[in-house]
Amino acid sequence: MKHGKLSVGAVLLGALATGTLAMAPVATAVEPTTATLSFDCGSFGSGEASLTATQDGTAATITLSTSAITAPIPISANSVNSTLTLTKNGTGTATFTGNSNPAIPAGSAVSTGLLNGTVAAGDSLEAKSLTVVVFGITATCNATSAQTPGPFVF
Structure with a gap:
């Protein structure tokens, strides 16, 4: 009899553990997390851009800093409105927007702060244009x- 109770207990414990694992949140990640590319900003200049991406479920953020645009005068925090447009899965587009830039000293590269967007599992995004x-x-x-080493895959 003890053997039968132990087996039922083991089955219940296994079912409980499986249920707990099924209810655990799914970990999400973006690869790569950083990338670089070059931008041409017309009369504002051209240069390298560095992007950093993060993901939390369907919410994603990209931070961008570029030497293509430099601040002619000091720019206060949260005063740059930025829209990053990315090619989505090779054919569509996705936009990330924000105005959470850090304070930017005169002569320094422009940084967007966090740009917010929405992604789905498997989305492949590559920077196409930036409006500041x-x-x-x-x-x-x-x-x-x-984008090097390649598009962001969520």
Whole structure:
């Protein structure tokens, strides 16, 4: 009889553990987490851009810093409106927006702060263009190189 109770107890314990694992949140990750590319921003300049991506479920953020645009005067925190447009799965587009930039000293590269967007599992995103609005002046930058080491895959 003890053997039968032990088997039932083991089955119940195994079922409980399986149920707990099934209810655990699914870990999500983006690969790669950092990438670089080049931008041409017309009369504002051209240069390298560094992107860092994170993911939490369907919410994703990308932070971008680029030497293609430098601040002519100090720019206060949270005053740069940025929109990053990315090619989505090779055919569509996705946009990430925000205005959480850090304070940017005169002569320094522009940093967007966190740009927020939505992703689905398997989305492959590669930077296509960046629009930055500072003091009512709009700078539009277009990617002139592929993202290295490759697109962000969520």
